[in-house]
Amino acid sequence: MxxxxxxxxxxxxxxxxxxxxxxxxxxxxxxxxxxxxxxxxxxxxxxxxxxxxxxxxxxxxxxxxxxxxxxxxxxxxxxxxxxxEPKHYTGEIEDGDSSVAILQKLTDRNAQMIRDTGALLSADALEEAVRALASGKRIHIYGVGSSGMTAMDAYYSFMRIGLNADVQRDGHIIAMSAALVGEGDVVFGISTSGSTKDLVDPMRTAKKNGATTICLTSHGRSPITQHADVVLLVPAKESPFQGGSLSTKIAQMHVLDILTSLIIVSRKEPSVQSITKTANAVADKLY
CATH class of the missing domain: 1.10.10.10 (Winged helix-like DNA-binding domain superfamily/Winged helix DNA-binding domain)
Incomplete structure (x- = not known):
């Protein structure tokens, strides 16, 4: 592709x-x-x-x-x-910055990341992803390292609205899972670099097996995009003060929130029923 x-x-x-x-x-x-x-x-x-x-x-x-x-x-x-393009203050944190200054700089930077995500995302790609996720027989979510944490968040969001989903974060298990998928399945691969072998190779396998493949990445021409039917792009802006991938994580979570909201709109009744059931299932866990 x-x-x-x-x-x-x-x-x-x-x-x-x-x-x-x-x-x-x-x-x-x-x-x-x-x-x-x-x-x-x-x-x-x-x-x-x-x-x-x-x-x-x-x-x-x-x-x-x-x-x-x-x-x-x-x-x-x-x-x-x-x-x-409006001008926003996203200055770097410097020695001597006050708590108020650091708070403002990080708030501005993260808010800009969300704005940039909205500008970069393709509406057509979002609609394709929603159609696939909402109608898929089973959704297999893959991610390793930091992207594995995003994969867990995706699983939680999709499970809460009643989608038949699972998540894998181990490279060997991801490879075995991809070998077993087929037509009707959806594979959702999350990789910031788009070049992680533990994601790229299973995505290639899943696509060959007839599954619909979706990737969430920050690099529009990375290897993973060559094996994805739908490419969801987020910006990649990282700073040593952001814990490496925090800003990208914010962008990824924003995309997951958008996808989940669109799926709820597309299948409102079953989504609401699932949200109600899952909320009731943990109601007695609260004091």
Whole structure:
């Protein structure tokens, strides 16, 4: 399956999502644009090639990799971003910052992550994922490491609304599970990098076996997307002060919340019944 660049009006998010798949020259162009998009709007193709230290043909290849027909179309997209994108304060935490300053910086940064997730997500991909999850015979959720924790959250959300789901977080068990899936099954693979062998190989196996495959990742042209019928993209912005993947975790949880809400809307009566039953099942666990 050939993966296209994500369809979003926020061209900077698109650049970030496929950055890892770019050539060295294309990455130099990407970095030049990301460093100062306001100035990039004014660059000619020669200006940008000189700024990035590459040839003009590399700039053209960069534009086409993003899904644009040429440099002019790319510049229009950048201009639209600069005009329409609100400016938010997301400064880095520094020595001497007060508790109030750190609270505000992290709040702004995480709020921006949710906004960026909304801008990057494809409505068509969401609808495809909801149709598959709501009608699947059984949903198999896979994730390892930090993504394994997100996989557990997905299982909890889907189970509460009555979907027939299971979750696996061990690489060997994931491989065995994928070997047994077939038509009517849905495999939901979660991998921030999209390059984890414990996820990519089982996704390939599941797809060959006839299962519908969905992936949640931060890299639009990573290996896992080659074996996914539906690709759900979230931004990847990590900082040493965020515990490595906390910001990505926030984005992933936001997607799960959206998916769960859409599924409830699409099958309201059985979803409400399941939520009521599961709530009643633990009611006596509270004082």
């Amino acid at each position: 050939k993966t296209k660049a994500p369809q979003t009006q926020n061209v900077l998010l698109t650049i970030s999502s496929i950055y890892s798949s770019m050539t060295k020259a294309e990455k130099k162009v990407a970095e030049a644009v990301q460093a100062n998009p306001e100035e990039a709007v004014l660059y000619t193709i020669t200006d940008l090639s000189e700024k990035a230290g590459v040839g003009e043909t590399s700039v053209i290849r960069f534009c086409r990799k993003l899904g644009f027909g040429g440099y002019h179309e790319f510049k229009l997209a950048i201009a639209q971003h600069v005009v329409s």
